[in-house]
Amino acid sequence: MLRLSTADKVKELPTNHLSCIEIAPRPKSIEDTGVQETLLLDLMLKHLFAGGVVTKADLVTHMGISGGIIQQLLDSAKQLAWVENRQSSPDGQMRYALSQNGEESAKQALARSGYRGLVPIPLAQYSAVCQKQSSRRNSITFEMLQNGLSSLVLPNDLLHKIGPALNSSRPVLIYGPPGTGKSYLCRNLNLSLGDSVLIPYAISIGNEIIQVFDPQLHYRVEASNNGGALDLLNGHDPRWIECKRPLRVTGGELTADMLEVQFDTHSRTYMAPIQLKANNGILLLDDLGRQRITAKELFNRWIIPMEERRDFLALQSGEHFEIPFELILLFSTNLNPNELVDDAFLRRLGYKIHFDALDxxxxxxxxxxxxxxxxxxxxxxxxxxxxxxxxxxxxxxxxxxxxxxxxxxxxxxxxxxxxxxxxxxxxxxxxxxxxxx
Incomplete structure (x- = not known):
């Protein structure tokens, strides 16, 4: 049903109508970060512990916040006798290191959480930005779909079925015999969305941090308007990474655990589930019916997200929280849909599109x-x-x-x-x- 042309190139498509700076301006104060100062101090101590002797510019890079905010944190840490000044670097930059008390405090912080990355985005800020970047805010038109899939060979009526399905808030089931191009088409649909989105490196729920950014899934877009790390006036908040809209594909390896927040007891870090990583993009569940979780269990888990576009997750402590479910959810199967789930579940899917042999x-x-x-x-x-x-x-x-x-x-x-x-x-x-x- 479809085949990529020799060029295999992505056409330039419309970009997000809201700029990155409008969606996520750089924080100018500790309050603007939305994160408590105690969490910021813990994170800075961990970076100092790992780096040994570092400059303020190093901390700006490692934490993704301005030099002014870093200076406030350094001043607070000095008052607590956690940080000491060291000899300046050859270019004149002041260098900092942990005191003995600071090392003890850093070890305690690492025992609570092993996360050591950019300052996280608080959940409320993440939810607001995620809603603003929803692909459903800008309807996909026939022309957009045609341009995005121009390198594929498609039956004439298929675009008229796929397009409205992508504009709906309902999941889409694509079914038919093996080899008819179901997965191949789904893997190229994000070309039609076209614009880039901001992905948080991590989000925070209280003092707990969940890493979201995944370099194997999120492909960076080189930003032309992001200023230097110490510049408060130019560019968007560096804690957000501008990426192509994500396309997450999972097949027979899918388990129930992959739909929940993962906690690594060794590193003491949280990792986001697949639907959180795929937010503002496409999540394709390929070969439905062959996963380690049954189709019925999967649909039971996602009844609320599919209907209300919000999901509920939990931390190791048992604390529950709500995240947006702002993604295009696609299911692909070679099996008869009626053999997978009952009519009530099929009705919730909304769009069922059959793929078959070509003329x-x-x-x-x-x-x-x-x-x-x-x-x-x-x-x-x-x-x-x-x-x-x-x-x-x-x-x-x-x-x-x-x-x-x-x-x-x-x-x-x-x-x-x-x-x-x-x-x-x-x-x-x-x-x-x-x-x-």
């Missing part, structure tokens, strides 16, 4: 597109031979993954046998016998 013109387009990508020549006669003497004869539907797979086998044969890069009857026969059982 011959689209299959032909993908076939010759893959030929071009692999540098293979194929005559019209050979393509007709494939359709008439194999697909029709053996009653194999025109599934969109077949061109890539069959031509890949032929290409391997050509390399091994040192043949011309040309599709022949013998190569088609050999590839077919290898591919199909």
């Amino acid at each position: 011959e013109p689209l299959y032909r387009k993908i076939w010759f597109q893959v030929c071009a990508e692999k540098g293979l020549s194929c005559s019209e006669e050979m393509f007709r031979h494939l359709i008439n003497d194999y697909h029709l004869l053996f009653e194999k539907p025109l599934i969109p993954c077949y061109p890539r797979d069959l031509l890949g086998i032929m290409s391997d044969q050509m390399s091994f046998m040192q043949l011309k890069p040309e599709v022949t009857k013998a190569l088609i026969a050999e590839a077919w016998s290898i591919y199909f059982v």
Whole structure:
């Protein structure tokens, strides 16, 4: 049903209508951070403990707050006899280190929490920004979807089904036989959203900190308007990282634990669940029905989030808190939806979109597109031979993954046998016998 073109490039699409500076201005005081001074002091002590002797600029970089706020914290730490001045660096910057009392206080802080990163964003601030960045604030249009997926080969009616589903607040179930391009399409839908969003490095619930930013999921956007670390006037709050809208894909490895806040007893740190990491983006649950958590258990867990767009999580202490559920939730399955859950659950999904085999013109387009990508020549006669003497004869539907797979086998044969890069009857026969059982 679909195939990326050779270019494989992302088109430039509309950006967020609110600038990063408007959404998250730089804090100019301890109060602006939204975090208690005691937590800030604990975090600074941990950075000093890890760094040994550091400058104020180092602390600005490690904590993501201004030099003015760092200076206030240093003054407070000195009054508590936690921090000492050391000899200036060669460029004239004052350097700081922990006193003996400071080291003891740092060890106590690390025993309470092993987190050592940027100053967290308080939950209330995170929720407000997350709502402002919701993809549903700007409707996806047919033109946006068409541009975002222009490198894919799609049936004409599919965009008219997918587009409205993305604009809804309901989850989307995509189902159909294997190889029809369900997962492939879902993995490219975030190209249509286009704009970047701010992801917090971490959020705080009281004095507990949960790391949200995941470098394997969140792809940074190079900011052109963010000033230097010591500059209070330019750029957005550095505790927020500007990223492409996230796309989180999980399949058979999904467990119930992955939907909850994770606490590492060794490092004494909290990590965000998958839905929190995917906020303001897309969460795709691939191969629904094959996870380690049953489809019924999964839907039971997410009834409230799916309907009310808010989720409830808990810390190790048992404290519960609410987060926005501002993401596009997609389910993909090769199984019959009626075998997974009952009608009541299917009704909650809202949109159910069926993927099936292609018609011959689209299959032909993908076939010759893959030929071009692999540098293979194929005559019209050979393509007709494939359709008439194999697909029709053996009653194999025109599934969109077949061109890539069959031509890949032929290409391997050509390399091994040192043949011309040309599709022949013998190569088609050999590839077919290898591919199909």
